[in-house]
Amino acid sequence: MVDTMPMNGTMTDVVLRAKDCDIYYGAYKAVRDVSIDIPKNKITAFIGPSGCGKSTVLRCFNRLNDLIESFRLKGQMTYHGQDLYASDVDPVEVRRRIGMLFQKPNPFPKTIYDNIAYGPRIKGFKGDLDELVETSLRRAVLWDEVKDKLQESGFSLSGGQQQRLCIARTIAVEPEVVLMDEPCAALDPISTLKIEELMKELVQNYTIIIVTHNMQQATRVADYTAFYNAQVVEGAGGKVGYLAEFNHTETIFSDPEQESTRDYVTGRFG
Amino acid sequence: MTTVSGAADAFDAKSLKANKSSSRNLFNIIMTTLAGLCIALALVPLVLVLFYVFVNGANRLDLDLFTQLPPPPGSAGGGISNAISGTIIVVAISTLISVPIGVLCAIWLAEFGGDDTSIDEYVRFGVNMLAGVPSIIAGVFIYGIMVRPGRPGYSALAGGVALAVLMLPTIIRTTDEALKIVPQDIRWASLGVGASKYQTVLKVVLPAAIPSILTGVTLAIARAAGETAPLIFTALFSPFRFSGIDNPIATLAVLVYNFAILPFKPQQELAWAASLILVLLVLITSIIARIATRQKTY
Numbered sequence: 062m063v064d065t066m067p068m069n070g071t072m073t074d075v076v077l078r079a080k081d082c083d084i085y086y087g088a089y090k091a092v093r094d095v096s097i098d099i100p101k102n103k104i105t106a107f108i109g110p111s112g113c114g115k116s117t118v119l120r121c122f123n124r125l126n127d128l129i130e131s132f133r134l135k136g137q138m139t140y141h142g143q144d145l146y147a148s149d150v151d152p153v154e155v156r157r158r159i160g161m162l163f164q165k166p167n168p169f170p171k172t173i174y175d176n177i178a179y180g181p182r183i184k185g186f187k188g189d190l191d192e193l194v195e196t197s198l199r200r201a202v203l204w205d206e207v208k209d210k211l212q213e214s215g216f217s218l219s220g221g222q223q224q225r226l227c228i229a230r231t232i233a234v235e236p237e238v239v240l241m242d243e244p245c246a247a248l249d250p251i252s253t254l255k256i257e258e259l260m261k262e263l264v265q266n267y268t269i270i271i272v273t274h275n276m277q278q279a280t281r282v283a284d285y286t287a288f289y290n291a292q293v294v295e296g297a298g299g300k301v302g303y304l305a306e307f308n309h310t311e312t313i314f315s316d317p318e319q320e321s322t323r324d325y326v327t328g329r330f331g
Numbered sequence: 332m333t334t335v336s337g338a339a340d341a342f343d344a345k346s347l348k349a350n351k352s353s354s355r356n357l358f359n360i361i362m363t364t365l366a367g368l369c370i371a372l373a374l375v376p377l378v379l380v381l382f383y384v385f386v387n388g389a390n391r392l393d394l395d396l397f398t399q400l401p402p403p404p405g406s407a408g409g410g411i412s413n414a415i416s417g418t419i420i421v422v423a424i425s426t427l428i429s430v431p432i433g434v435l436c437a438i439w440l441a442e443f444g445g446d447d448t449s450i451d452e453y454v455r456f457g458v459n460m461l462a463g464v465p466s467i468i469a470g471v472f473i474y475g476i477m478v479r480p481g482r483p484g485y486s487a488l489a490g491g492v493a494l495a496v497l498m499l500p501t502i503i504r505t506t507d508e509a510l511k512i513v514p515q516d517i518r519w520a521s522l523g524v525g526a527s528k529y530q531t532v533l534k535v536v537l538p539a540a541i542p543s544i545l546t547g548v549t550l551a552i553a554r555a556a557g558e559t560a561p562l563i564f565t566a567l568f569s570p571f572r573f574s575g576i577d578n579p580i581a582t583l584a585v586l587v588y589n590f591a592i593l594p595f596k597p598q599q600e601l602a603w604a605a606s607l608i609l610v611l612l613v614l615i616t617s618i619i620a621r622i623a624t625r626q627k628t629y
């Protein structure tokens with residue numbers, strides 16, 4: 062059994078916790094035995110080869126997998142000790158606290174202003190919406206670039222700007238956790254750096270989990286890194302993902318316990 | 332470097348000049364000509380119909396046409412004002428009925444029908460069947476429900492309902508398609524900031540799909556405006572001005588049908604003029620549809 066708890070109890074607050082989670086799509090088991098504690102106000106990176114289930118696990122944390130008909134979770138996922146999948150939990154409430162950023166920038170086909178204002182309006186925000194839009198855009202370091210064209214379409218921005226717009230939209234609803242599913246995969250290196258700087262900025266107020274294929278990115282931004290691996294299932298013809306190792310980022314990249322982790326982070330497979 | 336220059340020589344040996352008489356190029360020319368001819372052939376009826384309607388309808392295109400009622404059979408003058416307003420009223424009724432039902436049905440199909448439920452497949456199949464129903468059947472159906480002896484009788488409302496039956500499948504199909512084009516990412520983004528399913532559909536997906544939906548609605552309207560058969564059974568005709576949606580009403584299509592077969596020249600002229608107005612109305616709605624499509628988001 063892999064020790065999934067980071068070392069020496071320095072971790073104080075656990076925001077999200079998965080315990081013995083198996084994830085199924087229909088009869089197909091996609092991920093097995095995931096147990097992980099996500100520390101508060103830290104950046105945790107999920108790395109691993111394609112098909113190892115890192116995005117699947119990520120989407121479980123804000124119940125986005127609920128939208129997939131055949132999805133089923135066995136095991137327990139908690140948010141501050143509350144079972145995320147308890148029958149009386151409203152997934153909409155979960156998603157308000159645990160925001161999500163996607164691989165492809167996906168602004169709404171609305172103005173820049175309305176993109177940000179959408180979430181707060183849905184929540185029934187009463188207060189100065191203009192101010193909230195401005196703060197959100199400032200926190201996403203986009204304000205100076207868009208302050209003169211708030212009424213233009215979100216599509217008029219470049220890819221990197223769109224992704225920062227999506228970040229601003231996510232943090233406008235004041236979530237506690239932001240899940241990022243390969244947020245820089247569709248961006249150029251300069252935009253990627255901007256997003257990474259932004260993440261380091263945001264982590265003071267938010268807990269961030271980022272799925273990335275880019276190992277340099279994990280070493281640049283993440284405090285903790287979880288390495289997921291995939292294993293061929295005998296007979297079933299498919300692969301099942303599992304959490305191979307979870308530790309401080311430096312440890313994962315310099316002195317991992319598992320041979321497979323070492324092979325992956327040194328680029329020998331994946 | 333001998334191999335390189337050798338290769339270049341071999342390359343030069345084959346001419347790059349176009350050879351017009353090669354079988355490939357000949358085939359190309361023949362097929363292009365054939366396709367061009369077919370385009371011309373397809374356009375002939377369209378151009379001729381428009382030309383014919385314009386030539387015959389234009390000489391009665393005066394102010395009286397839009398303001399006067401049809402004259403008694405045999406007498407000259409008059410207009411088709413009641414039929415123009417009647418067509419607009421009947422189409423408005425059918426739009427009011429079919430658009431809410433059609434759009435909500437499509438929302439259910441596209442957004443709420445599950446992957447593993449077959450209900451939406453049955454509904455889609457039913458909608459396609461409905462689209463193939465001849466318009467006269469829609470007329471007879473509404474006649475049986477709303478018009479036949481013992482029922483309320485001929486009325487503008489019955490005409491509107493009959494046209495709504497015809498518009499419904501077009502609206503459902505185009506809206507269904509329009510909603511499906513909206514990328515899944517957008518829905519996830521909306522749910523990701525804590526919107527409910529219906530908030531997502533109403534505030535993000537539907538606005539993004541509206542240009543395409545409008546196109547479908549205007550096309551349905553254009554089709555319905557020209558329908559005659561279902562109206563003969565339901566809205567009937569009236570030589571008088573509009574007098575409430577529970578009374579028979581004049582429409583352009585039925586006026587054309589009634590007057591074109593009369594043996595009187597003034598009536599035949601009015602039928603031509605009504606045809607022209609009908610064609611223009613359909614043309615205008617189609618142009619609106621095109622403009623709406625141009626503002627597509629996706």
